[in-house]
Each structure stands twice: as C-alpha cells, then as structure tokens.
Amino acid sequence: MTALLQFDRVSRRFVSGQQALLDVSFQLASADFSFITGHSGAGKTTLLRLVYAADRASSGSVLFEGRNLGRLRRGALPTHRRRVGVVFQDHRLLMDRSVYDNVALPLLIAGVKPSEIGKRVRITLERLGLGDRLQARPGLLSTGEQQRVGIARAIVGQPPLLVADEPTGNLDPQLAEEVMGLLAELPAQGTAVMVASHDLPLIKRMRKRVLVLDKGRLIDDFRPEPESELEDGQEDPA
Numbered sequence: 001m002t003a004l005l006q007f008d009r010v011s012r013r014f015v016s017g018q019q020a021l022l023d024v025s026f027q028l029a030s031a032d033f034s035f036i037t038g039h040s041g042a043g044k045t046t047l048l049r050l051v052y053a054a055d056r057a058s059s060g061s062v063l064f065e066g067r068n069l070g071r072l073r074r075g076a077l078p079t080h081r082r083r084v085g086v087v088f089q090d091h092r093l094l095m096d097r098s099v100y101d102n103v104a105l106p107l108l109i110a111g112v113k114p115s116e117i118g119k120r121v122r123i124t125l126e127r128l129g130l131g132d133r134l135q136a137r138p139g140l141l142s143t144g145e146q147q148r149v150g151i152a153r154a155i156v157g158q159p160p161l162l163v164a165d166e167p168t169g170n171l172d173p174q175l176a177e178e179v180m181g182l183l184a185e186l187p188a189q190g191t192a193v194m195v196a197s198h199d200l201p202l203i204k205r206m207r208k209r210v211l212v213l214d215k216g217r218l219i220d221d222f223r224p225e226p227e228s229e230l231e232d233g234q235e236d237p238a
C-alpha cells in the first residue's frame with residue numbers, strides 16, 4: 001500500500017549554507033499520528049514546510065499520496081494545500097471576522113456550496129466544543145479557544161493530513177493536554193496528524209510514534225512500548 005507521506009533521503013540546505021535537514025527518510029501511513037521532536041533549530045519547522053509545500057527539498061523526494069511535491073506545478077499548489085491542513089502556534093486567525101467566517105474561509109476558497117459550508121462549519125465547531133461561539137470575534141476568546149478555532153479551520157475540509165507546528169506552545173499545561181487530545185482523535189476520523197513539539201513530558205504521555213531530529217538528521221523513530229508506563233492496571237488502548 002502507498003504511504004500517505006514518504007520522505008526519501010530528503011535534505012534542505014539554505015543559501016546561507018545552513019543544513020536544516022540531512023538525508024531524512026520516513027513514511028507516514030494514512031490515519032497515523034506522529035510527533036516530530038528535537039532541540040530548537042533541529043529542523044522541525046523546515047520538515048513541516050516541505051509537507052505543506054511552502055518550501056522544497058534541495059535533494060531527495062517528498063511524496064504525498066504518491067505525488068512528488070518537489071515537482072508540483074504552481075497551479076497544483078491550491079489543490080495540495082486543501083489536502084494538508086496546517087495549524088500554527090500563533091493560530092493566524094482573522095481577528096476582524098467571526099469564528100464562523102474564519103472556519104468557513106477554506107471551504108469558500110475551495111468553492112464548496114454555501115449550504116454545505118454552513119453544515120460543515122457547524123459540525124466541525126461543535127466537535128471542538130465551540131458550537132456556541134460561532135459569531136464571536138477570535139479576539140474575545142481564550143487562547144485555548146483560539147487554538148481550537150485554528151484546528152477547526154485546518155480540518156473543516158476533511159484533509160487526509162494535518163500538520164501542526166508547536167500547536168500547544170502558547171498554552172498552559174492543562175490546555176496543551178486538551179488540545180493535543182483533540183488532535184489525537186483525528187486519525188480515527190480519517191485525518192493523519194504530524195505534530196512538531198519540544199514538549200517532551202506531553203509527548204511521552206501521549207504514547208504515539210515519535211520522530212526525533214538532531215541538527216537536521218532523523219536520529220530516532222519509535223513508538224512507545226505497549227504496556228510500558230501503564231498505571232492503575234489499565235489495559236493498553238493501542
């Protein structure tokens with residue numbers, strides 16, 4: 001079966017000479033969840049930018065649904081971006097528009113029928129616990145709620161992949177856990193997830209696959225041992 005996402009010996013060197021990624025290879029299956037971690041400057045953001053085609057590899061290939069993103073024509077970019085939802089640490093919401101408008105925007109751009117847009121926006125916001133905040137301006141919401149609006153906007157088009165760059169970086173530990181929990185539910189709904197984070201305690205608690213970058217190299221790729229660190233005699237859900 002074709003992987004949803006495949007990095008094959010990917011390197012990214014900037015004109016400054018900075019080698020942000022070096023010979024990185026891994027695959028992500030449909031509806032999988034993985035963290036990318038590593039120290040500041042390890043290459044996490046660079047890797048995610050290649051996935052949503054904001055940047056291109058200097059060598060090697062990034063295949064998404066079998067298509068080589070390094071060879072994507074400019075005209076094919078909007079279609080690709082509809083298939084990869086993106087969540088940023090600083091959510092990047094339109095502060096002068098309502099929550100509803102922010103989440104509806106990607107569907108409007110995609111040319112989805114207005115009646116369908118209303119339905120999908122409502123369902124998505126309800127799923128994220130924001131069903132009663134449709135008409136609010138994002139500036140009046142809490143940081144955690146704003147981040148959830150950002151997630152709603154990224155998933156409303158039901159993309160096969162969601163990438164999130166430090167999505168909990170601005171949140172207190174409890175909210176961070178809550179937002180990560182919401183992201184962890186997405187694979188069951190058909191959306192694979194890649195999260196860049198350096199919050200090691202949180203990553204450990206989530207018990208998902210972890211890719212570790214160090215100075216641009218992928219130095220580890222592991223899933224937590226089943227049954228390890230389980231408390232209270234719980235069964236391993238995986």
Ligand SMILES: Nc1ncnc2c1ncn2[C@@H]1O[C@H](COP(=O)(O)OP(=O)(O)OP(=O)(O)O)[C@@H](O)[C@H]1O
Pocket residue numbers: 014015016018019020038039040041042043044045046047198
């Ligand atoms: N456009 C650019 N031009 C030159 N160097 C860059 C560029 N973007 C990133 N870099 C460098 O590439 C390396 C990897 O950066 P990247 O932002 O991917 O790391 P990161 O792991 O996301 O770090 P952080 O956790 O601090 O966000 C760093 O040394 C960074 O300074």
